Amino acid sequence: MKTNLLALAFGAALFALPAAHAADHQSGFFLNGHVGQSSIDKGAYDDDDTAFGANLGYRWALAPNVLVGVEGGYASLGEVSPRAGNAVGGKAEVDGWTAGLNGHFNLTGNWYVSARAGLFRADVRGGYLDGDVPVHVDDHANDWYAGAGFGYDFSNGFSVGVNYDAYRAGTSGLELDPRVFSVSGEVRF
Numbered sequence: 001m002k003t004n005l006l007a008l009a010f011g012a013a014l015f016a017l018p019a020a021h022a023a024d025h026q027s028g029f030f031l032n033g034h035v036g037q038s039s040i041d042k043g044a045y046d047d048d049d050t051a052f053g054a055n056l057g058y059r060w061a062l063a064p065n066v067l068v069g070v071e072g073g074y075a076s077l078g079e080v081s082p083r084a085g086n087a088v089g090g091k092a093e094v095d096g097w098t099a100g101l102n103g104h105f106n107l108t109g110n111w112y113v114s115a116r117a118g119l120f121r122a123d124v125r126g127g128y129l130d131g132d133v134p135v136h137v138d139d140h141a142n143d144w145y146a147g148a149g150f151g152y153d154f155s156n157g158f159s160v161g162v163n164y165d166a167y168r169a170g171t172s173g174l175e176l177d178p179r180v181f182s183v184s185g186e187v188r189f
Contacts, residue, residue, distance in 0.1 A: 147180075
């Protein structure tokens with residue numbers, strides 16, 4: 001009960017903050033982080049795990065409600081177990097570095113949608129069956145990532161959002177392709 005009241009009070013306080021956010025978004029640097037759940041359902045693997053990551057970038061204001069920019073970061077997409085009864089030789093794991101483009105588009109003074117896409121330098125570890133022979137993979141791949149989100153700008157310098165991101169991560173016969181639902185926070189300066 002106390003936890004519910006605390007959460008309700010915190011949520012009310014956040015929405016009671018003055019909308020110091022005007023429609024004059026400015027160009028500048030940003031730093032964001034996200035945490036959520038990754039899901040891999042491909043080949044020998046069907047499991048979920050915790051994912052997290054961070055990005056640093058710069059956006060240019062093209063219009064009062066349109067910012068477009070570049071970003072680079074790191075994403076850890078979790079460690080998943082093989083399907084029951086599958087003899088691929090253990091868990092699979094994906095993480096790597098990102099470099100891409102992003103956009104922040106305000107629908108109203110405070111509510112926004114976002115989009116991002118770019119290159120994903122993945123470190124892929126896991127296994128697959130080649131006929132009846134288990135093959136272990138520990139390799140790098142140059143693939144892609146893309147995502148979309150929506151959220152709330154509490155000011156010109158801070159926002160919170162929810163996101164869906166897809167990552168292509170395959171190499172040496174092993175395709176994993178994690179999908180991630182996450183919550184993010186962003187600071188702009």
